Amino acid sequence: MGGVVLGVTIKDIAKLAEVSTATVSKIVNNKIDDVSDTTVEKVKKIIKEKNYTPNYLARSMVTKKTKTLGLIIPDIRNPFFTDIAKGAEDSANELGYSILFCNSDDDLEKEITYINSLIEKQVDGIMLAGAAKRDKNRERKININIPIISVDRNAYYKGIEGSLEIDNYTGSYEGVKHLICKGYKRIVFVSGPLDTKPSTERLRGYKNALKDSGIKVDNENIIVGTYERNFGEKIIGTLDYSLENVGFFCGNDLIAIGLIKSLKENNYKVPEEIGVVGFDDIYISSLISPSLTSVRQPSYKMGYESIQLLIKTLDNNNEEKNNITLKTRLIKRESTRRINLD
Numbered sequence: 001m002g003g004v005v006l007g008v009t010i011k012d013i014a015k016l017a018e019v020s021t022a023t024v025s026k027i028v029n030n031k032i033d034d035v036s037d038t039t040v041e042k043v044k045k046i047i048k049e050k051n052y053t054p055n056y057l058a059r060s061m062v063t064k065k066t067k068t069l070g071l072i073i074p075d076i077r078n079p080f081f082t083d084i085a086k087g088a089e090d091s092a093n094e095l096g097y098s099i100l101f102c103n104s105d106d107d108l109e110k111e112i113t114y115i116n117s118l119i120e121k122q123v124d125g126i127m128l129a130g131a132a133k134r135d136k137n138r139e140r141k142i143n144i145n146i147p148i149i150s151v152d153r154n155a156y157y158k159g160i161e162g163s164l165e166i167d168n169y170t171g172s173y174e175g176v177k178h179l180i181c182k183g184y185k186r187i188v189f190v191s192g193p194l195d196t197k198p199s200t201e202r203l204r205g206y207k208n209a210l211k212d213s214g215i216k217v218d219n220e221n222i223i224v225g226t227y228e229r230n231f232g233e234k235i236i237g238t239l240d241y242s243l244e245n246v247g248f249f250c251g252n253d254l255i256a257i258g259l260i261k262s263l264k265e266n267n268y269k270v271p272e273e274i275g276v277v278g279f280d281d282i283y284i285s286s287l288i289s290p291s292l293t294s295v296r297q298p299s300y301k302m303g304y305e306s307i308q309l310l311i312k313t314l315d316n317n318n319e320e321k322n323n324i325t326l327k328t329r330l331i332k333r334e335s336t337r338r339i340n341l342d
Helices: 010-017 021-028 037-049 056-063 079-094 108-120 168-181 197-212 229-238 253-265 299-314
Strands: 068-073 098-103 125-128 143-151 158-166 186-191 222-224 246-250 274-280 293-296 322-326 329-331
Touching (some): 010 037, 068 299, 108 143, 143 299, 158 299, 253 274, 299 322
């Protein structure tokens, strides 16, 4: 009869394959540089036939590793973070790790609770995309005894071993310059909370793009709220000036999509009267009408490389903290004018 063979051990697999237990262990852990292809194929065939499952608990007692990582992101509904999570999962899977996923709802209290929970579950390390609103003094008092890699947003816990960031300044600068070159006269910056480095860097890029174009920075044109679509939908109702020839640079695509929806409902023409640029380039940005001009972040790559960095840290391959910065790319679509001024 077929089915699962109970009690099969690594010794049993080694005996059947006529190799050492050390060789089987290398193959199970995908460390096969010095193992012949024939042996690898033979052992994997026996493992499959016998439905052998490695005893990770026993292994962790020896290696002090559980081969499990924690992943905390602020909003699973946001496709940008969904892509980051997908990249992280694929990267971990390739290297023989599993992931415990946590959604903090962009709340620092929940984030801290999840960190403690993941430590209790004995994960080897944590990849953290932090909540937007931070508390530096509180975070710096929390000493975490496993490595953390922060991705996208900055955090201040003791135990952070590296970070993966985006060149938010250049992305914002290029997006704002694009609006200026398209002839929009008033450029409005719309953002979520300015507590994080990405937000402050995008604001810096906005200001410098205006200054370099000879345009005065006016705080009236800086609007701060949340990184949600419903915030974008409410923006035009809060403005007390004419929207004629206004260009909106939005802190993410969800804000921009909500803004375009509201503009259309109020009979404004995009891009003829009003231009809109987003940030992230989530998949839906190319599907809405008009399609959204956006600063593309390599979200999948961000998740993938963050896990690579975390596992290198766990393997002691990083002698010092490693900070990676990835570039953005402006994707031009229908929400900005098609005139040859840029």
